[in-house]
Amino acid sequence: MKAHSSKVGVFVRIRPTANFSKDLIECLPDGQTVNIHHKKDSRRPQDSRKSQLSSFRLEGVLQDVSQGELYARVCQRVVLGALDGYNGTLMCFGQTGAGKTYTMTGSTESYKQRGIIPRALQEVFQEVENRTEHAFSVYLSYLEIYNETLVDLLSSLQGSPHPSPRGMVVSEEPGRGVFIRGLSIHPVHSEEEALNLLFEGEMNRIIESHALNRNSSRSHCIFTVHIESRSRTLSDAKYITSKLNLVDLAGSERLGKTGSEGRMFKEAMYINKSLSFLEQAILALADRRRDHVTFRQTKLTHALKDSLGGNCNTVLVANIYGEAAQIEETLSTLRFASRMMCVRTSPAVNQHMDPAAQIKKLKRDVQMLKGELSICNTLVNRPNIPYESSKAQQAEIHSQVQRYLEGSLEEISIISIRQVHAVFAQFKLAVQEQEQKVKAWLCQTYNLVEIDQCAKTADIKEWDTRGSTEDVSAQPLKNAHRPSSIKGKTKRFKAKESQSRRGGEGSPVSWKGLESASKSKLSSVQIPKREQESQEPDTESQDTQESESQDTQESQPPGNEPFHPDLLSLPSSTLTKAEAFEDFKVGRGSKLNRILKENKAVLLERRSLLQQLTEEVNAVKREMDCTAATIQQHKETRGGQGQYLVMEGEPDATSLKQLSDLKALYRQRYEVLRDIKAEINYCQHLVDQCRVRLLSEFDNWYKKSFLVPEEELERSMDKTLEQEDNQLPYELLPENSSSESFYNARYRTLKRRDRALSFTPVQGNSSSGSGQRRLPPILPIS
Numbered sequence: 001m002k003a004h005s006s007k008v009g010v011f012v013r014i015r016p017t018a019n020f021s022k023d024l025i026e027c028l029p030d031g032q033t034v035n036i037h038h039k040k041d042s043r044r045p046q047d048s049r050k051s052q053l054s055s056f057r058l059e060g061v062l063q064d065v066s067q068g069e070l071y072a073r074v075c076q077r078v079v080l081g082a083l084d085g086y087n088g089t090l091m092c093f094g095q096t097g098a099g100k101t102y103t104m105t106g107s108t109e110s111y112k113q114r115g116i117i118p119r120a121l122q123e124v125f126q127e128v129e130n131r132t133e134h135a136f137s138v139y140l141s142y143l144e145i146y147n148e149t150l151v152d153l154l155s156s157l158q159g160s161p162h163p164s165p166r167g168m169v170v171s172e173e174p175g176r177g178v179f180i181r182g183l184s185i186h187p188v189h190s191e192e193e194a195l196n197l198l199f200e201g202e203m204n205r206i207i208e209s210h211a212l213n214r215n216s217s218r219s220h221c222i223f224t225v226h227i228e229s230r231s232r233t234l235s236d237a238k239y240i241t242s243k244l245n246l247v248d249l250a251g252s253e254r255l256g257k258t259g260s261e262g263r264m265f266k267e268a269m270y271i272n273k274s275l276s277f278l279e280q281a282i283l284a285l286a287d288r289r290r291d292h293v294t295f296r297q298t299k300l301t302h303a304l305k306d307s308l309g310g311n312c313n314t315v316l317v318a319n320i321y322g323e324a325a326q327i328e329e330t331l332s333t334l335r336f337a338s339r340m341m342c343v344r345t346s347p348a349v350n351q352h353m354d355p356a357a358q359i360k361k362l363k364r365d366v367q368m369l370k371g372e373l374s375i376c377n378t379l380v381n382r383p384n385i386p387y388e389s390s391k392a393q394q395a396e397i398h399s400q401v402q403r404y405l406e407g408s409l410e411e412i413s414i415i416s417i418r419q420v421h422a423v424f425a426q427f428k429l430a431v432q433e434q435e436q437k438v439k440a441w442l443c444q445t446y447n448l449v450e451i452d453q454c455a456k457t458a459d460i461k462e463w464d465t466r467g468s469t470e471d472v473s474a475q476p477l478k479n480a481h482r483p484s485s486i487k488g489k490t491k492r493f494k495a496k497e498s499q500s501r502r503g504g505e506g507s508p509v510s511w512k513g514l515e516s517a518s519k520s521k522l523s524s525v526q527i528p529k530r531e532q533e534s535q536e537p538d539t540e541s542q543d544t545q546e547s548e549s550q551d552t553q554e555s556q557p558p559g560n561e562p563f564h565p566d567l568l569s570l571p572s573s574t575l576t577k578a579e580a581f582e583d584f585k586v587g588r589g590s591k592l593n594r595i596l597k598e599n600k601a602v603l604l605e606r607r608s609l610l611q612q613l614t615e616e617v618n619a620v621k622r623e624m625d626c627t628a629a630t631i632q633q634h635k636e637t638r639g640g641q642g643q644y645l646v647m648e649g650e651p652d653a654t655s656l657k658q659l660s661d662l663k664a665l666y667r668q669r670y671e672v673l674r675d676i677k678a679e680i681n682y683c684q685h686l687v688d689q690c691r692v693r694l695l696s697e698f699d700n701w702y703k704k705s706f707l708v709p710e711e712e713l714e715r716s717m718d719k720t721l722e723q724e725d726n727q728l729p730y731e732l733l734p735e736n737s738s739s740e741s742f743y744n745a746r747y748r749t750l751k752r753r754d755r756a757l758s759f760t761p762v763q764g765n766s767s768s769g770s771g772q773r774r775l776p777p778i779l780p781i782s
């Protein structure tokens with residue numbers, strides 16, 4: 001939709017104070033102008049006594065306004081715009097302690113003092129209910145930028161994706177704009193659900209205490225409401241989306257005033273630096289002669305790129321103090337605010353096409369074009385060309401390709417593009433069939449099993465034998481006492497090893513033997529048939545232990561972390577991951593493990609064959625070189641100028657014959673060597689596949705069996721919560737029923753926090769090694 005140019009809306013909010021400096025700060029009756037009387041330049045002694053007036057005219061000066069009034073004047077139109085498909089951004093900027101968080105989030109203890117975000121959420125869900133002609137979907141995300149690190153404040157919620165090892169990044173894509181890759185986005189269906197997420201995120205924010213603010217936010221936070229809306233009445237393909245960014249910036253601070261030291265000093269440096277880049281970006285945006293603005297210097301400016309000069313309705317609230325002591329910072333906040341007034345944005349509805357409806361339309365277009373094509377063909381007298389592919393035509397093309405491959409058809413005549421595609425498809429099919437045949441032949445010859453196939457069989461058998469009454473989660477612990485199946489397996493290895501020893505591991509393989517082994521596809525390689533194994537008697541052997549320990553080393557699971565089953569009401573013994581892997585190999589993963597071993601045995605056999613063969617080939621080569629050298633020597637002693645003639649029966653004639661035989665032999669053996677190398681590559685591929693599959697199945701099994709208490713815990717917690725909620729102290733709630741969601745969400749959050757505290761000691765943000773997270777004192781709801 002066409003964008004129109006719009007100014008950024010800028011408001012000033014003055015934090016209430018008993019010491020309001022009327023001499024220095026003058027709010028004019030127009031409600032839009034604030035005059036600041038200040039010293040000319042306090043840093044220059046000659047100017048320090050001179051007074052100067054700086055006047056700022058903004059969209060509104062808000063002094064002693066309630067939270068409700070502020071929302072109505074500043075935010076409401078942006079929220080309603082977001083429901084109509086316009087992106088919106090609301091940003092609080094100002095000195096530390098000036099009231100940004102109070103404006104944006106407000107008090108989480110008092111419904112009346114709730115800030116912009118809870119009010120915006122209430123408005124969104126009220127509108128969703130009222131606008132019955134549209135179906136809305138609402139999603140939330142909550143991002144924190146702390147010391148140039150992106151943190152997902154909602155990552156602690158159930159269902160959040162596991163954080164990517166590479167962390168989150170600010171990305172840009174055409175058509176999608178700026179977004180945070182890796183940030184979790186949560187669907188919400190009610191105001192209460194949304195508030196739950198807000199309060200959860202609030203608990204995770206980083207706060208510190210300093211001289212100007214007891215609960216100072218040490219980071220920038222962006223709470224985003226993603227809205228999607230589709231018409232319920234119109235069946236067209238269009239739908240609209242929008243993003244509402246509610247930004248609480250960290251406060252700028254003079255280090256002398258806040259007394260920040262150590263980590264807080266470092267935080268303050270990051271905050272001031274990113275705010276100064278933000279100011280630079282605003283300056284550049286406000287200057288219409290500049291055609292390039294650099295947003296990428298900091299995460300904050302990059303993440304806000306779309307919101308500052310993009311296609312959205314943007315509003316800034318500049319929070320200032322009313323006291324004389326902060327007048328310099330107040331002045332610089334107002335300067336920033338007035339620059340922001342010069343920035344223009346181009347709000348536009350984000351309209352998209354529904355792919356399903358678009359497909360329908362395209363189908364209609366194709367039908368129409370086909371009709372036109374057929375008319376054109378008739379007009380130029382072209383024979384009736386088929387543009388649809390019927391089964392008969394496909395069969396015809398198939399037969400043409402087959403005949404072409406066999407040589408009975410010289411060429412395939414081309415009649416349409418569709419037919420060319422069909423011909424290529426047939427060629428591809430022929431190649432694939434050939435590949436399958438070769439693969440099947442190799443598997444059959446070497447008794448190797450495709451990993452997918454064997455895993456499927458293993459799964460089915462596992463399922464069959466487990467039975468319906470068995471407790472799956474208890475399985476690994478049962479397996480901790482190695483089941484008897486391991487014994488059967490140990491016997492197999494013993495048999496295999498003795499067999500391979502009998503097969504001549506100690507005795508050299510003759511050339512003939514090698515050749516025939518390769519040509520007859522190694523009939524001498526003995527691998528036990530899988531069906532026979534289960535019938536073998538149970539016995540333990542030293543051989544097996546060696547074989548197993550060797551295998552364990554090769555297929556070690558990643559990590560060796562101990563886990564604590566007692567936390568999960570499991571028996572109190574503690575297994576390491578390596579021990580669990582051992583159990584897995586004899587239990588659930590026994591089939592895979594066995595196949596891995598068998599394939600490895602074949603691979604080893606092949607390798608030793610290759611080694612012997614290489615030696616043989618090298619020996620032949622040496623012999624060839626030797627014979628050639630002898631012939632050369634004779635040639636030279638005869639003064640060998642010109643042609644070298646040898647009479648039959650002479651010793652040189654024998655040498656030449658011998659050399660030619662050796663060459664033939666060399667070529668022949670070299671070919672066998674090459675074949676064996678190819679076989680080894682194939683075997684290696686199967687062994688690798690087996691190993692990866694074994695490890696990944698183990699990982700899944702391990703996670704399912706031991707390491708996912710959180711989800712279970714969360715589920716059980718939610719149940720408990722529901723029960724507890726039924727006993728919610730409603731007598732404490734105010735009579736206003738619209739506050740119910742707010743207090744419910746608050747109550748749930750406090751409960752969750754209590755439980756979290758009772759489970760783990762309170763720590764800072766593990767990802768950033770920062771200060772405390774915002775954990776407000778538990779107060780009675782009143």
Ligand SMILES: Nc1ncnc2c1ncn2[C@@H]1O[C@H](COP(=O)(O)OP(=O)(O)OP(=O)(O)O)[C@@H](O)[C@H]1O
Pocket residue numbers: 014015016094095096097098099100101102103213215216217218249250251252319
């Ligand atoms: N308009 C207001 N009415 C009542 N109390 C306010 C108002 N503005 C701020 N306060 C109070 O002032 C204190 C500091 O406010 P707040 O934490 O919102 O500041 P901030 O600008 O977010 O600071 P920082 O940048 O350090 O996080 C809080 O106790 C808050 O309740």
